Amino acid sequence: MKTLPTLRQLRYLVTVAETHHFGQAAEICAVTQSTLSAGIQELEGLLGTRLIERRSRRQVVFTLLGEDIVERARALLADAASLVDAAQAGAQPLVGDLRLGVIPTIGPYVMPRLVRQLREGYPDLKLFLREEQSATLMEMLNAGRLDVVLMALPYAVGELPRVEVGEEDVVVAMPDGHPLTELESVPLDRLDQETMLMLEDGHCLRDHAMEACRLARSRGNEAFQATSLSTLIQMVAGGIGLTLVPRIAVPVEARPGSGVTVRPLQGARAARTLALLWRPASPRARDYRLLATVIEIVTGEALAEADTVLSNLLEQGVLI
Template sequence: MTLTQLKYIVAVDKHRHFATAADKSYVTQPTLSMQIHKLEDELGVILFDRSKSPVVPTEIGEKVLDQARIVLNEARKISDIVQFQEESLSGTFRVGVIPTVAPYLVPRFLHSFLTAHPDVELVFEESLTATILDGLESDELDAGIIATPVKNAHIYTEDLYVEPFAGYLSKSHPLVEKELLSVDDLEQTNIWLLNEGHCFRDQTVKICKEATRKRGSEIEFRSGNLETLKKLVEQNYGMTLLPWTATKYSDHNSSEAIIKEFSEPVPCRKVRLAYGRKHLKENILKEFRESIIRSLPEKLLNADQQMVIE
């Protein structure tokens, strides 16, 4: 039995397809299949039901896979112990970031962090929350930046900042005449939203929930990217909501759209740093978090008079 064989069966379980698992493991399918057959022969059991599509683990296969993940996680810690000594700040640090945070937060702290810690290799993966949590659970990620609570005893979170929502309105929108928006205003208009799976979409829907139920407003789903929604607004179509950090990359005097903040209590989201419970990279994690905090304006560190949408 080898660690490589264990990696292959975990890959097959993850992708539920031998060819895809081989591709993601950077080997040919015959190589992966041969190694899994060898492992099955050695153990004297069948790990996968190959008659089904997608392929699924057998009952004994599920138990073997659970243990394989534990073995692989523990094996990774051997190199971590050497690489991430108490006095050392070096090595690879893998971070998952949700798409509505990544382009607006990472540029704020990346340069200063890498300047202060040139021996740390940061690897960012832009993913939805569910994928990031899976990555933390499987130890494929060292940390995640998310904007929803976590109900998992194996994952810890620390608050980073509280971020207000802001309206992004076309020039001809009736709400542009208001100095500040209120949550009640949102019942008067359709709002462009992200596709399902984005926590920012879910939070926007929660803000609009009561108004939508009362007025029967139509909600339109168009994109997985905030920048695309902004472009729709700039083409004189309706409005959308943006995280406050996204507005800092927009021109308040744009000829195509207007940014409007909310009156108190301001609807906002809480952005969190998530990481695994057993963590050998506390030194990097601590510096990473502090670097983020130092990059933020005071506005985002003060949650007074704000309405957190979870």
């Protein structure tokens, strides 16, 4: 029977990779430095290869194979932790630690509702949130550093298990008093005549919005790229140009007094589908599906609030 590495050995290896220091890693693992070093040497002997180049006490360099083994070890440790959580939970859903990643164009508009709902309904769940762009979230999920991610599709996620929790379009945001505020909805071809402000490359909302509005990837009238929707909104309020925002963001980013007016777009496709994803064969898949149900509820509430904001202002004869 093949001899396998122990979880303790893998934990030593991953901790050294995270700290790049044997002493600090030993302190985190609550063992002596000699014990930690011996554990890693045993792992290297078991695998038959060198994982770390010990150049000095202060310089720890991983071999290429060592870096690959670290990522695999992270995933194994995460799955082992999830297995323990699932066993301890038994018939009790959503308890223990759960590491959730979310993209920045969803997080501010869904997470506050979600956290409140989970605290009320599942008080034994300890939720850790990480907000990153889609590419980083996928790396962290595959490496076992996140349990689930909430992101927007389409995106290259392979065959990962997923539950779709909502679908939304984008609206155009413009400064108060802009000529297009006189319209109840904005024709797509009018955007070609405006200075556009967009999120920088790497934000999937940029691609989703441009695809939904049939805009070219390289726009001659694109004057500014930002790292966040809030920055774009401030630029719009300052009269610099127009931008595209997801409908779910309307109550936060285009609230009264923001200096920004929003309008629906004529003929735009649905921009994106929100989905919760996790690794295949996860022992907590049942919990993740339940979490997706809760997210679907709070996402629906957020979208309904956005629609109410729009329709109420229209009924009052004040187009925001």
